[in-house]
Amino acid sequence: MYDVAEVLGRLDDIRSWQEDLYRHLHAHPELSRQEHATAALVARDLRERGYEVLEHVGGTGVVGVLENGPGRTVLVRADMDALPVREATGLDYASTVTAVDATGATVPVMHACGHDVHVSCLLSAARLLAAARSAWSGTFVALFQPDEELVGGAQAMIDDGLAAAVPRPDVALAQHVLPLPAGTVWTRPGPVLSSADTVRITLTGRGAHGSMPQDSVDPVVLAAAVVLRLQTLVSRETSPHDFACLTVGRLAAGSAANIIPELAELEISVRTYEAEVRRRLLDGLERVVTAECRASDAPTPPRFEYSAHCRATVNDPRVTAIVAEAFGAHFGAAASELERQTASEDFAVIADGLGAPYTYWGLGGIDPGLYGRASVARRLTTDVPVLHSPHFAPVIRPTLATGTEAIVVATLACLRGG
Numbered sequence: 001m002y003d004v005a006e007v008l009g010r011l012d013d014i015r016s017w018q019e020d021l022y023r024h025l026h027a028h029p030e031l032s033r034q035e036h037a038t039a040a041l042v043a044r045d046l047r048e049r050g051y052e053v054l055e056h057v058g059g060t061g062v063v064g065v066l067e068n069g070p071g072r073t074v075l076v077r078a079d080m081d082a083l084p085v086r087e088a089t090g091l092d093y094a095s096t097v098t099a100v101d102a103t104g105a106t107v108p109v110m111h112a113c114g115h116d117v118h119v120s121c122l123l124s125a126a127r128l129l130a131a132a133r134s135a136w137s138g139t140f141v142a143l144f145q146p147d148e149e150l151v152g153g154a155q156a157m158i159d160d161g162l163a164a165a166v167p168r169p170d171v172a173l174a175q176h177v178l179p180l181p182a183g184t185v186w187t188r189p190g191p192v193l194s195s196a197d198t199v200r201i202t203l204t205g206r207g208a209h210g211s212m213p214q215d216s217v218d219p220v221v222l223a224a225a226v227v228l229r230l231q232t233l234v235s236r237e238t239s240p241h242d243f244a245c246l247t248v249g250r251l252a253a254g255s256a257a258n259i260i261p262e263l264a265e266l267e268i269s270v271r272t273y274e275a276e277v278r279r280r281l282l283d284g285l286e287r288v289v290t291a292e293c294r295a296s297d298a299p300t301p302p303r304f305e306y307s308a309h310c311r312a313t314v315n316d317p318r319v320t321a322i323v324a325e326a327f328g329a330h331f332g333a334a335a336s337e338l339e340r341q342t343a344s345e346d347f348a349v350i351a352d353g354l355g356a357p358y359t360y361w362g363l364g365g366i367d368p369g370l371y372g373r374a375s376v377a378r379r380l381t382t383d384v385p386v387l388h389s390p391h392f393a394p395v396i397r398p399t400l401a402t403g404t405e406a407i408v409v410a411t412l413a414c415l416r417g418g
Helices: 006-009 010-027 036-048 115-131 153-157 219-230 275-295 317-334 345-355 368-376 396-418
Strands: 051-057 061-068 073-079 098-100 107-110 137-145 172-180 185-187 192-193 195-206 244-255 262-272 301-308 313-315 334-335 358-366
Touching: 006 115, 006 396, 010 115, 010 195, 036 051, 036 107, 036 396, 061 115, 061 153, 061 317, 073 115, 073 244, 073 345, 098 396, 107 358, 115 358, 115 396, 137 153, 137 345, 153 313, 153 345, 172 185, 172 262, 172 368, 172 396, 185 317, 192 195, 192 396, 195 275, 195 334, 219 244, 219 262, 219 275, 262 275, 313 317, 313 345, 313 358, 317 334, 317 358, 317 396, 345 358, 358 368, 358 396
Parallel strands: 073 137, 073 172, 172 358, 185 334
Antiparallel strands: 051 061, 061 137, 098 107, 185 358, 192 313, 195 262, 195 301, 244 262
């Protein structure tokens, strides 16, 4: 029982199908909340394999449930959405797709974050597990989540009654392709992804002619002072032992060189691992901005708008130990410990919403030769495309096979209970 070799023995039989599926998904990406074709493809394949299929969960979410005798329940999640990025990989299956986004603008679309890999691997693992039911016992739940990039899909699925619709999982699992050597898998207990908050700040000044600055409260100068002072929240108010990242990604003000505007807007990303560090950073942000407005004699206080909060992903130590041990036995030296990542996502919302301990691991997707040469030359940051880059494209082999193996190995280890 729980025979990994028997389940994976059919991997070669589906390799051609899997690789064609990946190329199709990569060439036909869909924006967040628009994953209709991807969801329909997934639902159809799961249903053909004997899964009980739930569609339109939280919008375009799909869940397949395969009950296979007594035992534990394991849920594995893959995200489906793509990004508004124009692909520049030069691949013969590169995306040329455009779509209309939520603002009504027509934008290019690309799987620049590897979600096509995630879907291909999970759907392949679902096929393998369905075809080898004598090799395991329990319940396998394959969950395909929409809208991860805008961090709304996980909560939408929970709000849509996911917990009542599926068996309660004993364990939840997820993986993400990373700019690391293909053929490798990476685990880590405890914090693995940071929390994230987006803050929009509106600063109000007093407009005037550009030649009469004495008659104004210049929000451009105020915004510049705010940007500089905010950096001290990390450099001077956060311990070097604590991770914190505060990035001003957008600053907008004015319409012409000779007009001092009335308003300036800043959009800020705040990332941390620890809840207390997050609280101090957000409190400090409001304190600094408010103080700078008062120092500039701004006519009204600043306005703060918070959105896109994403909690930290904190891997359960026991579940991670089970998966790491299974990966070590199966992958050998290709299984390593992952460094904490500063990116953020919403998988934890699903796991916590279902009351399931979880682990989230990394999957290498970069050609090992390219990665090795870049590492030796100390050019990893310039020669290896990262997530969300228009050049990011995981190599098909061995990435897809390794990702499928990882799901099967981790699932069977958790069904077995360690």
